[in-house]
Amino acid sequence: MASGRTRRTLVAVVAGGLFALGVVAPGPAAAPPPRAAQADGPTVPEPREPRPPLLPADFQGTGRYIVRDLGIDVPFSWQGRDGNSQMTAGGPEHPIWFTNLIYENTLYTLTYRWPNIPLFPPRACSKVPGFFNRQIFNDKLKTARYVGPEILQGEKDRHVDHWRVGVVGGSTVPGEFFRFPIALGDIYVDQHDPSRWWQVLQFGLQNLFDPELDEWFTMDTFDHRPGEVTLPDRCPPPTS
Template sequence: MIVPRAVTAPDAQLRVAMGWKGTRRTAASAALAGAVALLLAAAPAVGAEPRTGTGSGAGTVPSFASAAARQEPSAPAPVPRLPRDFRGKGRWIVRDLGITVPFTWEGRDGDSQMTAGGPRYPIWFTNLIHHGTLYTLTYKWPGLTEHPCSRIPGFDLEALNKGFENARFVGPETLRRTPQRRVNHWRVGVVLPELPPGNYPRLPLALGDIYVDEDDPGTFWQVLQFGVQNLYDPELDEWLVMDTFEHRPGTVTLPRRCEPPR
């Protein structure tokens, strides 16, 4: 996943987690990922299908997306919280590359795993929280020649949800898909420098728009992520769109390539 606030390590790691796949997997980029994790402030992954928005309201809908009916923000809803056990299927969308691949997101006992694409698709990666460590492994991506497994220790479900507590409530929306879904739109992000306010050069490192079910902040229907966590993509933005999301245990499997040496 991405908003001015005090810099804390957990929030930084959340930004990396939201864009799990996005940080580069070379040794140098692994160092960059770690630096970003330490710099990003206390919050994805994780868009109406797909649209972008800012603080209070109006956004634009890319041509591949369904429109989202906008309403004025009301009192903040409960913040997003990824559950301990869940499973869902959907699509991972990289619009500027014209790529859409199958996507799964599953959780079990507090661990969780994203998988996009597969051996027969142009992109294929997995990101997972496993026993208190954040792993990311990209098997395939256009132009990618290196495929190491990167690790960020000291990151778990509690840290992820702690970061979500600082998300900004944009407002209620309706995703005009089949079926239509009533959601609450949240934004997380990090911009440096955070302070002071006024006319100062600023760099938006990472942004995330998270759309959770209106009645259940633990059901995630859509996420847009934009920023350094998406360095493989020329436009720095990628979408995940869920078609199903069930609150029952999924499957989380640490790839052999990510296992510690024996």
């Protein structure tokens, strides 16, 4: 996203208001290879079964947080330790600065700075009601729909699996009662290790400060060393 494009036979990129569509012309048709040339000859490998995204208990990564319609591109970090995790975008010297946490079975968000939004005195830390932890998050990721394999182009091409996960409010029976989208995410994870995240486009009610309601981040590094997770002083104690 921030540093490259997604390449497939049918290319489609949606990133903070940027749309690109292209088709790669096919070459001459060729007969499909046989599954086995002979009894003791080579075989065509079976298609791999993609695994849905997984948030690991311990990790740390760095990248960029982007809000295209506001012209925002700031540093981003995401760290996890013992199942707790923390995202931080920007900082005191940037036009955007916020942190989101999953901490001791509680979900928090704290926005220090956002363009054209008065946050002085700084907005209070929001503690989302209810019980929420890494296991609940991963259980939701198991319902993600597989879009397909793709290549994120940049300084280093990354072979990823593209998944889409959403949350809808209202009736579970389409057409019976009003339903409304709460959140939608396009998630790009390593094809060989779905616990290694490389890119996320997120859209929904959690993006209310953004005029277009969409934000995204792209990772430059992501490994499984334990990170640092710190609950800000102004955030209330976690759920017991």
